[in-house]
Amino acid sequence: MQKQATLWGAAFDSKPSGAVIAFAAGRDTAGISPADSMLISYDLWVNQAHILMLAKAGIVPLSDAKKILDGLITIQKFASKNKFYLSSTYEDVHSAIESTLEKLIGPEAAGKLHTARSRNDQVNTDMRLYMRDQVLQLVSQIIPLVKTLAGESKKHIHTLMPGFTHHQHAMVTTWGHTLAAFAGELTRDATRLVQWIRLYNDNPLGASAGYGTSISIDRSYTAKLLGFDGVELNSMESLMNRWEPEAALAFDISVFMNHLSSLSETIILFSTPEFGMIRVADAYSTGSSIMPQKKNPDTLEVMKGKASYVVGQLTALMELGKGNFIGYNRDSQWTKYILMDVIRESAHAPVVMQGVIETLHVYKKNMEIWCHKNFIGAASVMEQLIDIYGLPMRQAKQVVEKAVKYSRGSDVVTYAALQKACKEDGIRIHFSSKQIKDWQNPKKIISLTTSFGGPGPSHVRESIDALEKQVTVLAKWHQKTCARIESAKELLKKDIAACMEEYEKT
Amino acid sequence: MQKQATLWGAAFDSKPSGAVIAFAAGRDTAGISPADSMLISYDLWVNQAHILMLAKAGIVPLSDAKKILDGLITIQKFASKNKFYLSSTYEDVHSAIESTLEKLIGPEAAGKLHTARSRNDQVNTDMRLYMRDQVLQLVSQIIPLVKTLAGESKKHIHTLMPGFTHHQHAMVTTWGHTLAAFAGELTRDATRLVQWIRLYNDNPLGASAGYGTSISIDRSYTAKLLGFDGVELNSMESLMNRWEPEAALAFDISVFMNHLSSLSETIILFSTPEFGMIRVADAYSTGSSIMPQKKNPDTLEVMKGKASYVVGQLTALMELGKGNFIGYNRDSQWTKYILMDVIRESAHAPVVMQGVIETLHVYKKNMEIWCHKNFIGAASVMEQLIDIYGLPMRQAKQVVEKAVKYSRGSDVVTYAALQKACKEDGIRIHFSSKQIKDWQNPKKIISLTTSFGGPGPSHVRESIDALEKQVTVLAKWHQKTCARIESAKELLKKDIAACMEEYEKT
Amino acid sequence: MQKQATLWGAAFDSKPSGAVIAFAAGRDTAGISPADSMLISYDLWVNQAHILMLAKAGIVPLSDAKKILDGLITIQKFASKNKFYLSSTYEDVHSAIESTLEKLIGPEAAGKLHTARSRNDQVNTDMRLYMRDQVLQLVSQIIPLVKTLAGESKKHIHTLMPGFTHHQHAMVTTWGHTLAAFAGELTRDATRLVQWIRLYNDNPLGASAGYGTSISIDRSYTAKLLGFDGVELNSMESLMNRWEPEAALAFDISVFMNHLSSLSETIILFSTPEFGMIRVADAYSTGSSIMPQKKNPDTLEVMKGKASYVVGQLTALMELGKGNFIGYNRDSQWTKYILMDVIRESAHAPVVMQGVIETLHVYKKNMEIWCHKNFIGAASVMEQLIDIYGLPMRQAKQVVEKAVKYSRGSDVVTYAALQKACKEDGIRIHFSSKQIKDWQNPKKIISLTTSFGGPGPSHVRESIDALEKQVTVLAKWHQKTCARIESAKELLKKDIAACMEEYEKT
C-alpha cells in the first residue's frame, strides 16, 4: 500500500504506518520467504547444542567438535547479516547448513555432526523452539493490548451507550464496560498460550528417526542447552504428533483472532455513518481508488479476514493429524508451512489493534443519545417494580411489556401507560411520574447497576483491577520464561568455551 | 446392531458388548434426545442456588423461596425417575421448569424465580456445569485407558516388531514402545482437559442479559453453591463468548479423538491378513451381511469416522465465533447442539478403546519375522561403524547404503557386501562376519538402544514409570475436583435446610 | 417456542408461524428421529424394484416375489401411517424391513429378498434417492424465493439507498438493485443443485459389496424403476465415494446458506435503530425473557448460525473422504448422519427467508436521507468531470478528493470547494453551482447510471427479466425431472401388476 497516494488519500490527514501496511497489505506485491529461512537461527542453535553434547559424551573427538563449532559460528555470522541464503540447491535448512559446513571444514569433521540424530527429530526441535518464541512474542504483544484496553476502559467508565442483544438496544451500558469485556477475553487468550508452553516445552532431540539410537547421547543435557523443561518421554511421539503442538498453537491463535474479529466488527459497525459512535483514525483507514470521499476501516476488515484464514489452517492441521499410521509420514511436513502461515497472518494483529484502540475517536453524544430512546430503560422499570414493590418478576415484566405497548410513539415508558397497564393487571402500587422518568434515566440506571461484573462504574473499575493483576502475573511469567531461555543460551556459550579450553589443553 | 445375529455372526465366538454397540451403532435406529434433556439436572441445581441466594439476600421473601425450593425438589424427583418430559410445548428447559413450577406452586411465587437473571446467563451456567461434568467424565475414562496401555506396554517390552517410517520398515522397535507412545499422547490429552477447567470454571450466573442488574444479588455465593472457582469478571463476556469454552472443549476432544484414530489405523493395518500381527477380539468386530467369512474391525473404523466428525464440529464452533457484534446473538444457541454432538459422538471412545487393547491378540512371531528382513538392521550397522570405528556418520551412512545395494537378494547387509563397499570408499577397518550378523540381530539391536525415550526395554519401563506418576497426579486432581463439587452440593443442601429452618422460626 | 407467551410477547402484534418456529427453535425441546426413519420409503421402493427385477430375471420364483411384494406393500401401508417404527432392536432400516417381512411371509420367501446385493449398495441407493428428493425440494423452494426477491426488487426500483463498500457509504443505489443481487446469487445456487443431479443420478444398486455378483441381475432395469439416468460404471465407486455426493450436496447447501446469511446480516443491520431502514415483521421476530421492549430478528441470526453449522458438516464430510483405502470402510456411515443434519438444519430456510422478505417493512425515507449525506455523490461529480469535460480519470478523482476536503462541514461537494480545487490543480473548466448540486442529486445519479447490471432502474428491470427467464428454465427442468421420477414409480407399479398377473396365470 506504499505509494497509495497516487490512487487515493488526498482527503486524508494522516497515512497508515509501516506496521499497519505490513498487516493489511497482504501478499499482492510481497512474496513469502522459504519456510526454512525462519528456522536458520534455531537450526544453528540445535546444531551447536548437539555437537557440544556429542563432544562432552566422547562420541565425537574434541578436535572435530571444535571445527564444527567454529564452522557453525561462521555460518551464524553470515546468517545474522542475512547473508546465509536458502535456495532450491538444498533440500532444507538442515542440509544447507551441513553442506555449507562441509565446504568450510571438510567432510571428515562435518560428516560427524549428524551422528545419533535424524532430520525428523532435528526439524521437530527447530519447530518447537520457533513456536516457543512465537508464543512468547504473542504474549508480549497481548499484554500491552490488554493494558491499552484496560486504560481506555477506565477512561470511559461513564461513557453511556446502548448495550445490545440481537443487534438491538437492550439495556444501558458504558463504552468502558464494553472494552473491559474484550480485555478479559484477551487475558484468557494469553493464559492459554502459557498453557501451550506448559504442555510442549520438552526436548524432541535425540528421538532420531523415532526409534532412538545405540549411541550414548545425553538428551537431558541438550534439553538444558535449548531451554527445554525436560525430555520427551517416548521417541516415537514427536514424530507421530507432528501436528499436535502446531494445531494447539493454531487453535490458540484462532480463538485470539476471533476475539479481535469481534472487536473489529463492533468498531466497524460503530463507525458507520448510521451508528456514528466512533471514528477510526486515518492511520488505520484506507481510501478508495475511485470514490474520493471514502475512508474505510480496512485494517479491521482484514482482521476479520485473517480470523477466517487461521480457522482454515487449524482445520487443515487437524485433518493432517487424523488416522495416521505409526511413525513419521511425510504428510506431516505440511504442518510446518501451515503453522508458519498462521504466524505470518496473525503477526502484528495485537499491535495493530492496540493502535486502533489508542487512536479511536469516541462520539460520546451519539452514543448517549440512544440511551434515551426505544424503551431502553424498560428493564430498569421492571427491576424497580420488583425491587421497590416486591412484584413477582414475571408480573413486573408483563406489566412493563404492556406499558411499552401503550407508550407507543414515545421513547420511554410513560406514566400514563404504566398506570393503565398496572390497572389492567390488577396491580395496586403508587409511583410518581418523576420516579418513572428517573428509573429510565441512563446515568441513574448505570449507577443503580450494582451487580458484580456489570457496567456500574465502580464494578468496571473493580474488574479491571482484577484483570490488571492477572496481566501482571502473565508479565512476570513472560519475563521469567525469557530469562530462562536466555540463561540456556548463556550456558551453551559457557560450555562451548569450556570445551574449547579443554581442547586447547589437549 | 442388537439383533445382528440374523444378518451375520454365525462364524463368531463372542458378540459385541452393549457399550461397543452404543459406540458403533450410530443413529440408524436410535434418535437423539432433545438437547435440553441433558440440562435438566443442571438447570434445577442453578435454580436452587439462585433462589437460595435471592432469599438470603432478602430479595425474595423466605415464604416464596420455600415454595419454590419445595417445587424444585418435586420436579427433581420426577426428573430423577426420567419422568420430567421436555416437549415442544415448552421453548426450552428453563421455561419447562418454570412453567411446571407455576403449576405446582402458583404464579405468585413461581414468578419470582427469574428475578435478576436472564435466560442468557442461565443457559451459560447450565452449559458450564454440563461441560465441567463431561470434562471430568472424560478424564476419569482416559486415566484407566492410559493405565491399560501402560500395562500392555510393560508386557510387550520385549515384543520385537518393525518400526515404521513412511509405512516402510525403518528400524527395530517393540510393541511395548509403540503402546507407550500412545499412552503418552493420551496423558497429555487429559492434562489439556485439566487446563480447560482452569480457564473456564467461573460463574456466569448473574450476568443477566449481559448488562448486570440493579438488584443486589450475591454472585460469589452462587459461585460457591455451584462449585465454581470464582465469578466471571465482566457480565458481557459469557454471552459474547458463547462459543469459546465450547470450541476449546471440542478442540481438546478432537485432539484426543485424532490420537485414538491413529491408534485405530495402526491396529486396523496390523490386523489385515497381509500384516497379520494383531487380531481384534470378536467382541469389537462385526460381520458382513453377505460375506460369511468376514470379521471387520468396525469399532476402530468408527473411531476414525468420529474423529473427522468432531473436527467438523470444531470448525463450526470456530466459525460461529467469528466477527460477532457485541452482546448476545441467537446464532450462538447452535453452539449448544454442536458441543452436545461432540460429546455424544466421543462418549465411550476411551472405554471402547480400552476394551480393544485389553482383548487384543498379538501375533508375536509375525511381528518379529519382519525384524530379520528388508535390511531393517542397516541403521544399526551404520551406528556400529560410527561407535566402534569412529567413522564420520556421513561416511558410515554412505558405505552402508552401498552395502545394502551390494547385498541385494539378501535380507541383511552381508559381510562380503560391506567389505566391498568399504574397500570402494577407502575405509580400512576390520570386522568379522559374526559381528555383522550380530549388529543386525533384532534382540541385540533393541538391547543396544540406550537412548532415553527409545525402545530399549529399560527405557520403555522408565518412561512408563514417569507416565504413571503423571497419571497419579491427574487422578488425584480428578478426585479432589470431584470432591469440591460434591461439597458445593452439600453446602447447597445445608444452606437450604438452614434457610428452611429460619423460615419455620418466622 | 410454542408457549412463549408466558415468557415474552405482550408487546407483539403477531406471533411467529409454525414454519418459523420449526426453523428457529433448534433442538432444545425437540429430539432428532433415527436417521433411517428418513429412508423407510426409499428402502421400500428399492426393495420393490430389486425383487421385481429378480423375479423378471428368473432369479427368484414368481411365487416368492409375489409374497415379498405383498409383504412390502403391507409394510408401506404401516409406514405411510407412521406406524412402522425403527428401534434399536434392529441394526438399521434394511434389517428392520427384512425382519418384519420375515414375520409377515416367513423366512423361506423373505430370505430371498437380499439376493445379489449387499447393504452397501442398498444404503447407497436409498441415500441417492433421498438426496435427489432433497435437491428437488430445495430447488422447488428456491424458485419462489427468487421470484419474491425479483418481485420486491421491481417494486423498489426507485427506492433510493446508500450503496456500501467497507460498511461505509460509497455511491447511491436502490433497494431494488440490492435485492436483485441476492436473487441472482440464489438462481445460481439452484443451478448448482441441477448440476448435482447431472453428476449423481446413477444407480448404485447391484454393486453389491463392491465386487459385483455372479447372479445375472439387470441393473439397467432397476435404474429405470428408480428413476435413475443410468447405472454406475464401476461397482467399487459408490462404496469408495460414500462421501462425495454427500459433500457435493453439503457444499451446494453451504453456499446457499452463506448467501442467505449475507442477506440476513444486511437485514439485521438495516433493522437496527441506528440504521432504521427496515423492520422485520413480528412474525419473524422474538422477544426477550427479561427486556419487555425487545423485538429481535432471531430468524435471521439463526440463518447465520446455520450457515456456520453446515460449513462444519462440509468439513467433516471432506475429512471423511481423505486418504481412504479401497473398498467400503465403516467410517463412511457417518456421512449419512452428517448429510441428514445438513438437510435438517437448512430445511425451511428458503421458505422462512421468503416470508421475511414478503413481510419486510421498508422505511424509504430513512434510506434516502443518507443519499444526501457524506459526499455520497462525489464519485458522480468525478464521472461528470470525466464525461463532460474529458478530464483524465485520475485528475478528476484527485480534484474531487480535494474538493471533498475543502467541503468539510457540508454533506456534498460545494461549488466553492470544487472551484478552489480546480484552480489549485490548474484545471480550467466552467460549471455552475446548479450543475454541482444536480450531479449529486441521488435521483439524478441513479437515472444517469446507465451501465448494464447497475442500479439504473431500466437496467435493474432488464436484469430481473433475464433472471426470471433463468428461473423459468429451472422450473421447467424441475417439473420435467419430477415427472420422470413419477413415471418411474408408475412403471414400477405397472410392472409389478404385470408380474402378478403373469403369476396368476401360472
Next chain:
Amino acid sequence: MQKQATLWGAAFDSKPSGAVIAFAAGRDTAGISPADSMLISYDLWVNQAHILMLAKAGIVPLSDAKKILDGLITIQKFASKNKFYLSSTYEDVHSAIESTLEKLIGPEAAGKLHTARSRNDQVNTDMRLYMRDQVLQLVSQIIPLVKTLAGESKKHIHTLMPGFTHHQHAMVTTWGHTLAAFAGELTRDATRLVQWIRLYNDNPLGASAGYGTSISIDRSYTAKLLGFDGVELNSMESLMNRWEPEAALAFDISVFMNHLSSLSETIILFSTPEFGMIRVADAYSTGSSIMPQKKNPDTLEVMKGKASYVVGQLTALMELGKGNFIGYNRDSQWTKYILMDVIRESAHAPVVMQGVIETLHVYKKNMEIWCHKNFIGAASVMEQLIDIYGLPMRQAKQVVEKAVKYSRGSDVVTYAALQKACKEDGIRIHFSSKQIKDWQNPKKIISLTTSFGGPGPSHVRESIDALEKQVTVLAKWHQKTCARIESAKELLKKDIAACMEEYEKT
C-alpha cells in the same frame, strides 16, 4: 530435494524428476512469489480490452487510447521476459501497471485508463480469467491421467487380487477393476470443473465499485474480448461473491485431491513389505537421511498432506463468505491468496500421479496369492448355492457361515464342512468336492462375475470404453473452449489494429 545425493540415494537406481521435486519439495527452500505476479498477464489483457472499449465507445480519444495500448504492449514485452517486477513500492498489480504506464506515456493519457471502473471489478475480472485458465489446465492434466489409468486397467483386467472391505479381504477382484474405479472418479472430477466454467464464465468488468457508472461503457464488448460467455447481471454480485467462485473451485480441487489421496493410500499400503503387491518406482520415492536401506513413497504421502491442506483452504473460503454485509469488504481480498495457495499446492498433482501409475511395478503373484486364502471365495460359494440350488439367500449365507467355521484351519470352505453345515440346517442338496473347489477358484470367480460394473473382465472393458467416451467428450470441450478463448485474443488484436488504423486516418 535437488542435492539429495549427499543425504541419501546411494541405493537408488534412478532419481526423482524435476516435476516430482517441484511437487514434493514444499516450501522449505523455495519461497512464494507475490500473489499479483500471477495476475500480470491477465491485468494487461483486461487493460487492453477496457481501453479498446473506451476508445470505440468514444469515451477516451483515439490518440490517448493509442498511447495507452502502446504502453501496455511495452509492459507486456517486459512481462513476457519476466522483467516486470512487482515490489512493495506498489500496492498491487493494478497500480504497478498504471504507474509504469504513467512513466511511459505521461499522466495525461495514463490517467484515463481507469475510467469507468474500479479496482474491485478489475481484480475480479483478473481472477476470473486466472481461475478459468487454471480450470482448463487442470482438465487438460486430468484427461491423460484418466487415460493412463484406463490403459493400465485394461492391461490388468486379469490381474487377480483380493477385494477389500474394512481393510479385510472380501471377495476376489482385479487390479484392472480397481484402477477403473479411480478412473471413473477422476472423470467426474473433470466434469465438475466443466460445470464451474458454466457457472462462472461471465464478465465482472464494468461493475465498477459495485454500483455501476454513468459513463456509457459496453460490457458485452469487453466480455467478447475476454472470452466470457456473457456479462454478470448485477453489478453488486461479483463484489459480494468474491469468495464463491473461489470456494467452488477449491471444492472441486479438494474432491479431486481426496480421490488422489485415496489412490495414494492404496498404493502406499500395497507397497509395504507386508502387502508387497506393488513397488513405486525410484523416481517417485525418496530415501532417508539416516536409514541407508529406505525407499519411501513420499510423493504419495505428500498427495495426502496436500488433500488435507486444500480442505483447510476450502473451509477458510467458506467462512470468509459467511454473514457479509452488502458491498465490497476488504476481508474478501484474502480469497485471492487462499485460492492461489490451493492452485499452487495441487499443481502437478495429476501429472505426478500419472507418472506414479505409469511406472508402478505390480507383483501379480503376491496379489493373487491372497485370492486363495482366508475364505475369500465364501461369498462365491453362497452365490452358487443360491444360483444352482435356489436356496434362499439368507439360508445360503448362514450355511456358508457355518461351513467357514467348520473349515477352520483351512483357507477355503471344505467339502466336509459344507456337508456338515448343510446337514445341520436340513438342506438336502448334492454337490461334489470338485464343485466346491471350483466355486472358490479365483479365476473362475472373476469369470462368473457377470454383473454390470463388476470385476468380470468383459465388464471392466465395457466400463472403460464408456469412460473413454466421456473423456473424449471432455477433451473436445476442452479444445473448443481453449479455441474460443484464443479467438477472443485474436479479436482483441484485430480490433486494436483496426482502431489504430482508424487513428492513423484521423
